[in-house]
Amino acid sequence: AQSVTQLGSHVSVSEGALVLLRCNYSSSVPPYLFWYVQYPNQGLQLLLKYTTGATLVKGINGFEAEFKKSETSFHLTKPSAHMSDAAEYFCAVSPSDSNYQLIWGAGTKLIIKP
Amino acid sequence: DTGVSQDPRHKITKRGQNVTFRCDPISEHNRLYWYRQTLGQGPEFLTYFQNEAQLEKSRLLSDRFSAERPKGSFSTLEIQRTEQGDSAMYLCASSSTGVGGEKLFFGSGTQLSVL
Numbered sequence: 595a596q597s598v599t600q601l602g603s604h605v606s607v608s609e610g611a612l613v614l615l616r617c618n619y620s621s622s623v624p625p626y627l628f629w630y631v632q633y634p635n636q637g638l639q640l641l642l643k644y645t646t647g648a649t650l651v652k653g654i655n656g657f658e659a660e661f662k663k664s665e666t667s668f669h670l671t672k673p674s675a676h677m678s679d680a681a682e683y684f685c686a687v688s689p690s691d692s693n694y695q696l697i698w699g700a701g702t703k704l705i706i707k708p
Numbered sequence: 709d710t711g712v713s714q715d716p717r718h719k720i721t722k723r724g725q726n727v728t729f730r731c732d733p734i735s736e737h738n739r740l741y742w743y744r745q746t747l748g749q750g751p752e753f754l755t756y757f758q759n760e761a762q763l764e765k766s767r768l769l770s771d772r773f774s775a776e777r778p779k780g781s782f783s784t785l786e787i788q789r790t791e792q793g794d795s796a797m798y799l800c801a802s803s804s805t806g807v808g809g810e811k812l813f814f815g816s817g818t819q820l821s822v823l
Contacts, residue, residue: 603748637712637814638751638799645809684750691809693741693801694764698750 596621596687598699606705613657613672615702617685620666627668628686628696629659638684644668645691655679680706710734712815714800720821721790728786729818733802740783741812742775743799751799757783790822 601616619625629641642653649661655678659670668685685699713732721727733740738759743751754773755765759780772790777783787794797817803810 598750635816637816638801638812639814640811643809686750693739693803693810693812694753694756696751696753698752700749 596625596689596697598685598687598697600683600685600699600702602702603700604703604705606707607675608707609677610674613670613675613679613704615670615683615685615704617659617668617670617699618666619668619685619687621687621689623689626688626691627659627661628688629653629657629668629670630684630686631681632684632701633681641670641683675704675706677706677708680704712800712802712813714798714815714818716818717816718819718821720823722823723792724789726786726788727790727820728784729798729800729820731783731785731800731802731815733782733800734804734813735781737802737804737813738780739803739810740777741801741803742783742785743801745797745799745817746795754785787820790820792822795820795822 597620599618627644630638631641632638642651644651644661652658657672682701682703684701686696688695715730741756742754745751755775757777772788775785797819799817801812801814803812
């Protein structure tokens with residue numbers, strides 16, 4: 595069975611500071627890993643995903659994530675936070691590229707302090 | 709591309725009543741998904757369609773829930789004899805396939821409150 599743990603339901607950073615959102619997973623098969631973002635009053639949208647190949651994945655809006663198999667982690671980072679990054683971020687894992695098998699984390703709300 | 713549209717945005721109903729939600733996917737997307745999301749949790753898969761065929765349904769989904777996609781375009785999700793535990797955000801997504809694999813596009817959801 596697969597599961598996803600996102601550490602911290604809320605993360606607060608200052609504008610311009612590093613953003614680090616943590617995601618750990620468990621999977622009995624090589625995982626497909628995803629990060630989605632949900633801005634206020636909008637639908638979820640895909641930030642980035644890892645399937646195979648290069649373990650550092652670049653996404654939209656300057657975000658990137660690194661798949662670390664030894665640590666079973668897929669943390670999301672951005673070097674410099676903007677006010678517009680305030681949103682809820684969800685990590686998800688799947689045993690394949692099929693979306694119906696996605697297992698989602700509980701989400702982390704990112705708060706940006708001026 | 710007008711995005712995935714869900715109607716209504718909010719629904720308040722009394723316990724025991726039936727409710728129906730509609731989802732209009734992005735045109736030409738052949739896959740359509742329904743998820744449920746409660747406060748403080750990630751989305752939970754309910755069911756999905758490829759064209760008009762319902763291919764997967766969550767084993768956790770009660771028989772009170774039914775979904776249709778009769779012409780392979782819009783979809784409806786009906787909940788019969790609603791219970792307070794059905795209160796949640798119901799999300800619809802459609803997907804395209806192409807370079808980089810399948811990509812989900814979500815609607816803004818229908819918030820259901822069962823009193």
